[in-house]
Amino acid sequence: MRRVSLSLVTLFLLSIMVFLGGQVLPGNVGRAILGPFADQRAVDTLNHTLGVDRPLLTQYVSWIWNFVRGDMGMSYVFRSPVAPFVVDALGNSMKLAAVAFIFVVPIGILGGVIAALNLNRPLDRIISLGGLSVTVLPEFVTGIILILIFGVWLRWLPISAAWPRDAGFFTQLYYLILPSLPLFLVLFGYIARMARSGMIEALDSDYTRTAVLKGLPWRTVIWRHVLRNALLPTITVIATQTGYLIGGLVVIETLFRYQGIGSLIFTAARGKDFPMLESGILTIGIVYSVATLAADFLYSVLNPRIRLGSDQ
């Protein structure tokens, strides 16, 4: 409960920071919509119509009061309710994140385990160095290379991640393969490296030595004693990547023309569309908080020594 309260305070502070940060951006909403060459009278009229010429505190209080009651407000730029934009974009981002996670988490962990079990052998070197190399490549570089190979030359996969209207589950999955590949490459090295170091530490621990000496089969030692402890830091890493995977994929979303929440808040910031920007960022904040709480919970399940809210 204490953690939930702290998350709410964090989200409240986040909303204030986003609001104040938005005021620092140059220009104003009317100017952003009508462009630099519009008549100032038209800009003033539009700002008045949208209500952005009201005092800042009034604007903020009005928006946050509606938000806590479940109303995200109206977009200044699109002059329609914000909620459908945010819900759709969040759904899209979560689909892409899920596809990336489904592939990268097991394969990354498997890679780390294999590397640790083959410590300092060629297989370890290939996984570690290979993973590190693809991790440092920016997504837009790997993205363009993958599009050229699979979309333009081979034409196996669609270039755009935006699937046709009324597409079913498998069609959507087909459209998400290509954009999820750069994410796979970014995260694989990271997750594999964490899994590898956790495994090495666990393999070198006293409890593993005890398990081996008391005659347990090697497979049981790995599954029941090593992996359970080795994966704890990896879970934390995966949880912290949730924020990136949900809200930080502006480049991937732009490259693959995908309507995720990252590009939604990016365009909202550029257009000074405050209700859209605030709602988008707070939604990401909520998702991130939930993911962190879930990771903490999972951590405690896997490691009985940890107790949530304990005073030990």
Next chain:
Amino acid sequence: MSKNYSILDLIRRNRSPLENHLIDGLVDGRVSRRDFIRHGSLLGLSLPLLGGITTAAGFGGMPSLARAQGAPGATIRVASSVPAATIDPVTIADAGGLLVMQQVAEFLCVDGPDLVLQPALAESWKPNDNGTVWTFKLRKGVKFHSGGEMKADDVVASIDRLADPANSSNALSVFTGILQKGATKKVDDYTVEFHLDAPNGNFPYMVSSDNYNAVIIPASYKGDYETSFDGTGPFKIEKYTAKVGASFVRNENYWGPKALPERTEFTFFTDVQPMILALQGGQVDIINQMPVLSGVALLSDPNVDIISLKSSAHQQLHLRCDDGPLKDPRVRRAIALSLDRDKLVAGLMKGRATPGNDSPFAAVYPSTDPSVPQRKRDIAQAKQLMDAAGAGKGFKVTLTTERYLEIPEYAQLIQNWVKEIGIELELNILDQSGYYGDAVFGKSNWLDSVMGITDYGHRGVPNVYLAAPLKSDGTWNAAHFKNKDYDTLATSYIAALDLEAQKADAGKIQKLLLEETPVIFGYFYDYLTATAKGVAGVQPTAMSQLFLDKASKA
């Protein structure tokens, strides 16, 4: 070819003195055939009539606009920039949005790719003697998609809405000082008069596709355009999803020839690179607007055709005239002389531009005086001017600009060139919102900087370029240029109805601006549209509009 004076005399009988003067100019050789057709269309002469006159004058007929018609029934897929805001004819200001709107709604007349005004919802137009009243005759039998007939009331309401300061009209900057609310008057159901604030010889362009807000929509419009997308165009809306895309179907009740494509699909992109990959990957057929630097890969792609339109779009390099190190016109001329315009055109713009001569008069305008010598790079003369101005030892100055198209690369080239005359240029390249700020004096890097580069889109006539960025009271006068002679000449040019009078004023303005150089017009860049091989009949305009009614696929 010989002249047929008997036919010319017959044609002259029913023409106004202004029209006859233009015909005389053609016959006497003072006006070229190309300029005659462009200016004749501005005065409301129909294209068949213009063809008849040029034939009788011994110049041959109009070039045939008829093309080999492609197969009907195609679905044409277009990659477009994402509309930046809600689609509303009153407020719309971005290329993506106006492209969507233009698929369904039409203008009184269309500024074609060759700057010839073509009738659309208006069949003809003509000015009074001094150009203060323009009368437009509307086409009969034109139906809105919602069913009603387009009449004078709709035109009056559409234009009044844009001229009303109480609305958030993006076209207010076009109409200010030209047309006020209430000055668009219905004569009868099919005739409308525009009573202007002052004489204006180029007014039809202000209600053409050149003024992209000026589409004619029903008088009953209440500001909810995305619920209806009502218009009179050859396509009707099928579906529009903000930030995603739009699709249109053929309008079977269109007043003109029915569109060839059965459907068109517009896919929105936030960046050019994914558009290029989508074209190469066969997922779209057309990229509506392709910046030359981003699209270099497509310029030589054998699977892609490039439609290249000459335009008046340009990057203005303003030099502050009222204060600071650029106050002396000799320094400003020296900077202009240091630029290598041939390299700008051939290198930076890959040949897809024409050199500028430091005035808004681009080569595409019929009123441009071609006898004014082209300014060329001359470092020796530039150094002399710097010495004469007492700036021989050079100085340091900041060039502030926006991160848009090729502007950062252009700024770097200028930085290198002015170094040769002792000027150390510091670049301050901002994103667009940072550069334009509130877009009013005192709150804008654009309007307050000593030196800056600003992108200006295409216009069919130079009126806007001559007024807002250069007149003493201009709202976009970033150079802070105040010159009474210039103001008088610009006002005179804008008022002139006669092409030769316009040309005379243009020549004087060109010479005055070369002498004062408040703004450097280095080049005018082409408008590029990329199409997949086999796609034909696509007609873009340099205003980001795209006419697809004659489009087909092999």
